[in-house]
Amino acid sequence: MTRFFITAILLFSISWVNSQQFEKSKNLDKSEGLFTYYYDAASDKIYLEVSALEEEFLYVYSLSSGIGSNDIGLDRGQLGNEQVVYFRKAGNKLLLVQPNMKFRAISDNELEKRSVTEAFAKSVLYGFKIEEEKEGRYLIDITDFLMQDMHGVGQRLKSNGQGSYSVDSSKSAISLERTKAFPENVEFDVTLTFKGNPEGGYIRSVTPDARLVTVNQHHSFIALPDADYEKREYDPRSGSYPFSFYDYATPVNQPILKRFVTRHRLQKKDPSAAVSEAVEPIIYYLDNGTPEPVRSALLEGGKWWNQAFEAIGYKNAFQVKVLPDDADPLDARYNVIQWVHRSTRGWSYGSSITDPRTGEIIKGHVSLGSLRIRQDYLIAQALSNKPFAERDDNDQAMLDLALARIRQLSAHEIGHTLGFAHNFAASTNDRASVMDYPHPTIYLEDGKVQFKDAYDTGIGEWDKVTVAYSYSDFPEGTDESAALDNILDEASRQGLRYISDQDARPMGGAHGLAHLWDNGGKTYEELENVLAVRQKAISNFSVDNIRTGEPYSLLEDVFAPLYFYHRYQTEATSKVVGGLDYNYAVKGDGQLTVAQMPRREQEQALNGVLRTLYARVIAIPEDKLPLFPPRAIGYPRTRESIEGRTGVTFDALSAAETAADMTLELLLHPERASRLVHQKAVNPGQLGLKEVLDRLVESTFENSQKNAYLKEVQQVINFRVLFHLMALAANQEVHPQVNALVHQELKVLRKTLQASSNDAMAAEMVRRIDRFYGHPELFKVPDAPKIPDGSPIGMDCMN
Known part of the structure; x- marks a missing residue:
């Protein structure tokens, strides 16, 4: 009797469990975790079981395999946005709802909380047809949701000029290898193929067939x-x-x-x-x-x-x-x-x-x-x-x-x-933070370049x-x-x-003590050191900087970062000119709120920056030029090479032009020019824009060279100075006083050049100034050969 009773209970339990099964889920692969899901291999579909409505969880999308191009920016493992979501029943559908977390009412009053919830929009991310319902549990097909381009791959390719792409469902599928269920999270992975017409070089460079771009996107449902x-x-x-x-x-x-x-x-x-x-x-x-x-x-x-x-x-x-x-x-x-x-x-x-x-x-x-x-x-x-x-x-x-x-x-x-966050002031505190961008600490010792203590160790x-x-x-x-x-x-x-990002960036930042990729408490002192190291390393540079059997073309690749070795310390030093010292102070903490950088320091910084416009400083020594023949077949120039205007041959004049343009973009940045006017107005004893302009012209146009090669390098630099002065004169985003002072400088310069009209270069500069004054609003700075990729790529920074 007892054995029969137990058997009856078991049969009833099995019958009850079977009655709770969804018809569609029978004979499907089942995975249990935070959510239970079923995989139908015959149709390559995933069904999700939802047993709790209005219960929040976290939804995150990401890329499990990427495209492999830094320029496009779709990397393996790249996270997307995280979103609090919940399922809500609406008729024959379950809606995946994202509530608005930006606006809340933290209160015990439910009506007060409701008033805020109803005041701001929420987002319904998807609507799922209910396939089956059993005792308050719902079965939905989430395949189409998973097969969406949630990470925005198509939009990213389009915005980067690589072409118009959309998901090709016939070439996409569930990726079971990385689809798994755990008690606190469920992970879904899908292979998505994007079909389109390639238009850019970036996508062509990283795909076997740029018409079909296949990546894997990942979806995570995570318990809060x-x-x-x-x-x-x-x-x-x-x-x-x-x-x-x-x-x-x-x-x-x-x-x-x-x-x-x-x-x-x-x-x-x-x-x-x-x-x-x-x-x-x-x-x-x-x-x-x-x-x-x-x-x-x-x-x-x-x-x-x-x-x-x-x-x-x-x-x-x-x-x-x-x-x-x-x-x-x-x-x-x-x-x-x-x-x-x-x-x-x-x-x-x-x-x-x-x-x-x-x-x-x-x-x-x-x-x-x-x-x-x-x-x-x-x-x-x-x-x-x-x-x-x-x-x-x-x-x-x-x-x-x-x-x-x-x-x-x-x-x-x-x-x-x-x-x-970043701390870009840490380099002024004896390398006080790993959250700075560290430039290697390189120095000369007994006339030799030393980098045994290039980077700090420890927190x-x-x-x-x-x-x-x-x-x-x-x-x-x-x-x-x-x-x-x-x-x-x-x-x-x-x-x-x-001091963090917005105050330290080379073009828009104004802090005189917070910079990217710099060293030293006094930027101009470190710039002097960097230039000395650069000069010594260039003088040492030889064929023995590459291995036996390697083509001379590789010497140019090794030389490029050395030639521009001073670029980041120049950025830092330029920021002292017209710069400020300030803290993120709060009332009562006793910290300095804001003050102008001392005039003496601004002058020394200006002197350092102007050194990078001297032909004898930035010219590649003539005896090094035979190291750089035209590129060997199979070893073309890349984005990290020194660009030029002479075709296949190495162009030393363009190298100097690029270096000069880098400095001038920093020194004559429109916001810096306006700050110099402002600081002179507030403190008449301070460095002003006119003094900077006068020193610039004196250091370039009045810096004559006897050596024919250095003379041409200086002429290249002078033309870049002229172009940037004209651009600043015509700029409508600066204080009008800036325009007035630069126009005055141009008129004086024109008069000086006119007096040297027998000089072909002077005559050409006069012609360009006159053409500029015909239509100043149309003037644009002629492009200089692009500087090679830098820190570590391009001029913009992330982390």
Whole structure:
């Protein structure tokens, strides 16, 4: 009787379970996790089971395989946007709804919260027909949703001038290898083929058939974190990224815009202990496809961050390991450092998936461009004195420099995924932060170029401050606001500075102490050092900077970064002219708010910048020109070569023209010109625009050369000066006083040139000035040969 009863129960249970099965899901491959899904191999469809409506989760799209072009910018592992979403039933459909997280009412009053929810638009990302319904569970076909171009590949190709592309469904499919279910996340991967008419060279250079571009896009459904995460108030002095939203339940006498830091969740097991392990450490995993010796360098550099966590009382709270072989880099459970290949060198960057409700970082994802290390090796190769004179394997010092840079790069990009912004003032504080862009510290010792201490090792003092502000776990009863203020006040007392992106950029930035790729507390002193190193390395440069059997064409490639070695310190030094010193000060902190850079420093900076317009400084020595014959077949010029106007031959005059144009774009930037007028008006004793213009003309047009070659180099420079003066005179975005002063300078210059009318160059310049005054509004600066890619590519910066 008992055995029969048990058998009856089992039969009933099986019958009940079967009754709960969806008809469409029978005989389909089933995967259970955060969501249960079914795969139909016969139709290549995925069905999703939805059992909870109106329950929020996180949706993230990304690229699991990319295109491989830095210029197009669609990399393997590239994250898209994260979105809080939920399913809502509407008739015979389930809508995937994205609520508006920017506008909220944090209140116990449900009607108040509803008033804000209804005031601002939400987004319905997709509508799914309900295939079946069983006891409050719904089965929907999500295949078409997954097959969308959510990452915007087609739009990116179009906006980059590469052609019009759209998804070809006949050549697209579910990628089962990377489609998996876990308790806290479900990962879907699809192969998408884009069909179109290629129009640009970038897409042709990286695809076997540019008419058909196949990538993989990834979709992640992720459980949102619990409510135990505690937000931390943002402070502009802290070095962290702000996470913000508008809270319409805020009292009128308080700011409606709320700002908090973005950070990982980290707590001490024992907050009262001076040193404690973390409840759950932050672990980053290095791409297991990274080769040695790069792998070891990246692991070492990444682990530097644990020094900062130890300084605030954590033990082993930050760890870096190698990603398990069976793990997916896009799996939301792993913070990842990914090694990314492209056809040209390009930017590395640190991204993250954050909870849009709180700013909590759920997944850090670093993308490191694999060709960066080769550029650093090339710079070391150019700076070395005849490295391959005796043997072709004498490159350990060059490799050491490149690996030292890659360690710093690993720490830098991880820092972004920990929630930290750039600190471009750190180079004035004895390399106080890995969040700066470091230029190698190269110097002359006993007349020899030394780069044994090119890059710093370990975390910086400023980095310890940012970690302390964002991640300190205070004992119960601590006044957190006061404790955080104390951290920043102490940093200020130590002389640590923090200035980030918008103030440090070479063209738009105005801070005299925050720059990209610079060194030294005094930019002009370091520029003098850089120019001395450059001159010495150029004088040493020979055929022994390449290996035996390599074509002379490669000498030009090695020489290019050496010739333009001064470019970034010139950028930094130019920013001192008309620059300011200021902090992200708050009321009561006692910091300097804003002040003009001292006149003496501006004058010294101007002197340094003008040196880069001297023919004897920027001309390639005549005895080096035989090293650069026309390119050998199979070794064409690239975007990283020195461009010219003489066809297949090497053009030393164009090299000088390009270098001069770089300096003049910086020195005569319209915003800088207006700032010089402004600072002279506020302080008549300061350096003004007229003085800068006078010194510029004196240093170029009045700098006569006897040597025929140097004379022509100087003429090339002078023409660039003339063009940039005319452009500034006609610029309508500057203060009118700028136009007036530059017009005055042009008229004086024309008169001087007119007096030398027997000189063909002077006569040509007079003709061009007269033509300019016929229609100044039509004038554009003639293009100079483009400067080779730089930091690490182009002139714009990301991370």
